[in-house]
Amino acid sequence: MTEPADGPGSKRRKVRKGTQSCWECKRRKVRCIFASAAETICNNCRRRGTVCISQEHADCPVPSASSEVEARLGRPATFLSQRRTITPNKHEVLANDLIATWPSQAELDIIYTLPVGLSMYLHCVICSSFSRTMGHNPLSPREMLQLPPPGSHPVLIARKLLVLGTFLQSAPPSSIEALGGFSTCYHDIMSRVVDRATRLVNTNEDLNGSVEGIECIMLEAMYHNYAGNLHRAWMAVHRAAAIVQIMGLHRGLISPCLKILEPETRAAFNPDTICLHLVVMDRYLSLMLGLPPTSLEARFATPTALEKCDPIDRMQRIHCVISGRILQRSNADVNNLAITQDIDRLLQKAAAEMPPKWWLVPTFDSDKGDGEILFHDTVRLMEQFWHYHLVIRLHLPYMLCSSSDRRYDASKSTVVTSSREILSRYVAFRTYNPAHFYCRGCDFLAFVATTVLCLVHIDSHSEDQKEYDTSPFNALAHSRLSDCGMMERTLDIMQSMARTGTDEISSRLSPLIQQLLTIEANSANGTIYSTQSSSSDDDDIGCGGKLTNGGKGLNVHIPYFGTIKFEHGSISSQPPGLMDIPAAGDWELQGVDVALFDSLFRGTSIPDVDEEATWAQWVDMSDRNRL
Template sequence: MALLLLGNYLQGIVLPDGRSSPKPGSKYHNIMCHAVETAIKLVTKNEDLVNSVEGIECIMLEAAYQNYAGNLHQAWMAVRRATTTSQVLGLHRCVSSPSLKFLEPQTRTYFNAEMTCFRLVQMDAYLGLVLGLPRSSLQAHSNVEDLQKFQPVDRIDRIHCLVADRILRRKGDDMSETQELDVLLEKAASDMPSQWWLMPDLSPGSCTESELARDTNRLMTQFSQYHLLTRLHLPYLMRSSSGGYGDYSKMTAVNASRETLSRYLAFRVNNPAHFYCRGTDFLCFIAATVLCLAHIECCRSRQMQPGGQNAFSLLVHTRSSDIGLVEKITEIIQSISQDFDEDVIASQILCVLSQLLNIVGKVANGVSYGVEAGDGVGEGLAYHGEETDGGEGLQLQVPHFGTIKFLRHGIQRSGPVTIVCQDPTLSTGEGLDVLNVNGSSIAPVPGIDGEWDMQGIDLALFEGLFGESSVLDATGTLSWM
C-alpha cells in the first residue's frame, strides 16, 4: 500500500518553483511510475494477495491513480476488480462482519464497509458514465428515501451516484424519467447553501491545507452536478423542438456545460500540477464540444430562418464570452501538451476543440453548413481535422467513431455516409442536413492508451448526440435540427 500511496501523492506534487510535475523522464515521474507499476504487478493483480480488506483498499488506490492519470479504462477495470473482491468478501451487504479478513488488526478499527461500498459505486458510476460502459451489480442506495439520514454534503454525492446509474440504464426516449432526474438534481442542489455553489478559491496561499482539501472536494462535487445535468439532457440537444421541455433540455445542457468549463478554468489555472486529476480534462472536453455545437446551431438556424426564434437564440449575446472561454480552455490544454511532450490525451482533445472553434468561426461569418456523420473506420486511428471541398467544408476524424463532416450548402458530397446507431431499423436518408444511419457496428481497434480512453468518451458523447438522440422526420430520415 505504501508504494501506491507514494504514487498517488507524487501525482499532485508541485516543485518549489511552481512548475507542474512530475514530467515524463523526471526523477519524480520515474519514481512515481516505478512505484505504482511494481505494486500493480506484484500485489493488486495477484488474486492471492488482494483477498482481504487491505487488498480492496490497494486496488481502489490503483483505480484512483489511473483515474487521475487519465487512464480511465484502466481505472474502470481496477474498480471492477475491487468490486468483485468486495462481493466475494461480503462487503456488498454493507456490514462490517467479524468474519471479514483483515491483514492488520488496526485496519478493523477504522474500516467502514458502507463507505467503502459507496466509494466503489461512486467510482464505477462516474467512469461508466464518462466511458459509456455498464454499471456493475454493486449497489449503495437504490432510492432517495434511504438518503435522508445523511447530511446534505454527503447526500448530494449519493444522489449523484443514483442519477448516474439511472442515466446509464436509461432506455430510449423517456422524457418523464429525464424530468424526474432533473428535479432530483435540482433538489440536491437546493439542499446546499447558495454560496456553496460559488467557485472556490484554490489559488496558492488563499487557505490552509485542510481548507484546500475541503474546497477541492467541493469543486469535484460541482463538476459532478453539472456533468450529470449535461449528460441527462444531452440526447435532446440536437433534436428538433417547438418549445416546452425540449427547449428546456437544450438550454440546461448548454448552461451546465458553461458552468463546467468555468470551473475547469479555475481549477487548472490555480493548480499547476497538470498530471493531477486528468479526469476533469475529459469532462471539459465534453462540455466544450456541447457548447460549440450549440453555437454552431445558433448561427445556422439564424441563417436558415432569419428573424426566427428557438432555444438557441439566447446564445447570440453570449457567443463572444462562450467562445472566449473555450479558446482559453484550449490554451490551457495546449500548455499541458507542451509540458508533457507526448501527452496523447491533451493533443487529441486540442485537435477536436481547435477544429470545432474553426467551424464556429466560419459559421458565424456567414458560411452555411450542414452536418453528416459517417463510419470512416478505415481512415485511421489518429484524430484528424482537415478542410474539404476546396476549403468550403470541414471533416473531423474521430478514432473508432468515424467522421463528422460539416458541409457548406450547395457543395455536392461524394457519396452517402453512415453512422453507427443502436437502432438498426432506422433507414438511410439524403440531404445535407441529414444524419444517415445503418445498422452496422464499429469494432474497437486496439491503440495506445490515450486513444483507448478517448474512444470510450467519444462513443459515449457522439452516439448520445448523433445516435440515441436522433429522431425520424416525416420523410423517414434522421434530421439534425
C-alpha cells in the same frame, strides 16, 4: 581425514551427478540460469538479492535481502536479520522486493518538503465519508510516508507505496520545480512505486483478499483516474468490485472471517462506504468510457440511508443514482420527456442539498496556505463538475432536434448554461493546478462542454434558425464572445500541457478543440455546416474524435450518446425526431437504486425497501426539514 573446504563442522548434502544449479534455486524448484559463463551469481538470486551458493559447496543459510535495500532505507545492517527473526514467513522475499523500490533517505528528505495535496485526503476517504474526512487534518508528509514496521504484510507495504505515488502525483508543479535536480526524477519515482505495488500485490490473487487489499486496488484506480488512464482505472475498479462481492461486503455484512490486517482498519471500516465509493467511481468511469458498469449492488440509495447522511454525502449518493439512470437509459426513455423531467427534478433536489454560496466557483487562493481549505475547495469543484456534466448528459440527446419543435427548448437552454458552468470552473482549476498528472478527468469534461457550446453556436448561425425569433438560441449572439473567450482559454491550457510532448490527453484533445473553434468561427462568418448525430463505431471508446473531409469536417464521439458530425458545405437537415442513441440499456444495472427509481417512475415494487418510505416522501420530508 582433512576438514572439508567449506569450513569445520559443515555437513555436505548429497548432490546428483552433473548438477550445476545453486541451493536457492533448488529450494524454490526453479531453473538456475546464469547470464554468462563468467557470472558467479545466477539471474534468480541476483533479482531476489539472495546469496547464490553452488551445490558444489555446503548449503549455508544466508540472509536473503540485499545490502542495496538496507542502503536505500538508511537502516542498520541488522534490520533485515531482525525482521527475519521476528516474522520468518513466506512473504518475506516479496516484502523485500517492495521495500527495494522505496526512495533513498536523501530522496525522502526532499519529498518531505512537498506540500500535502488532495490525494492524501482522498486516501482517507476510501473507507470513510467526505463529511467525516473534512473534519480531520492529514498527517504531515514525514509522518505519512513511513514504511510499516519490520515483519509487516506485503499488502501494507504496497499500500504505503501507492500512498507515496498519489502524494507525488498531487504535488503542485511549482513545488516540484523549486526542488531543482529532483524535478527530473520525481515522476520516475512516482511511476516506479505504483507499478511495483500493482504488479506484485494488486494483481496477485493470493494477496488481495483482505480489506487492505481492496484499499490498495482502489488507490491504484484513483491514481490512474487522476492520471487520465481511465481504462486502467475502470479495470482496477472492476477487480475491486469482484473481490468485494466474493467477500460479501456488498450485502453490508462484516463476517468474523473477514480478513483485516490492521486493527486501525477494522475500527474505521464500513462495508457500505467502501461499496459506495466503488460504485461512484465505476459509474463515472463507465459513463466517460461507454463501457458497462459493474453489477455491484447499491444499498446506499434507500430513503432510510439518505436520511442519515450529511448534505454533501447525500448529494453524492443522489448523483450516483442519477448516473445509474443515465447509464441504463434506453431509446424509449429518451423519447419519454416525462422521465427526463423527473430525473431533472432529482438533479435540482441534489443541488438544493448544498447552500447557494457552495455553488460559487472556488477561488483556489494560493495565499491561504491551508491544506484543508484546498481540500474543501477541490472536493466542492469536483462535485460541481460532476453535477453539471450529469445535467449535460441528461439533456444532450435533444440538442440536435429541430428548432421548430419547442418541447426541447428548455433542454437546449439547460445544456448551454451547464457547459458554461463547467468551462468557467475548468479555467479556474487549471490556472491554479496545471499539473500534467493530476485530475485529468476534468479535461474530458471540459472537452464535452466545449463540444456542446460550439454545437449550439454553430446551430444558432444557421439560416433556418432565423425563422424562429423566439428560439432560445437567438440570445446566444450576446454571449458568443464571452463563450468563445472561455473556449479559447480552455484550448490555451490544453495546448500548454501538450507542449511537453509527453501528455497524450491534451495532445489528443487540443487539435479537436482547435477544429471546433475554427468551425464555429467560419459558421459565424457565413459558412454553412451541417450538424448531425449517429451511432458510434465499434472502435469508439471514450471521449475523442477525428478530422474528416480533408480537415474541413469533424466527428466528435461522446460515450453513451454517439457521434456528432460537423460537415462542411451542406445545408443542415437534421430530422425533427430524436436520434437512436446507443443501446446503453442493454447493460442492465443490478442495483437497489434502479428498482427504487422504477418504483417511482413506473409503479413497480421495491425489493427490501419499506413501501411507505418512498422517494417522494423523502423529498417532501427533506424540503420540510430545510424550511
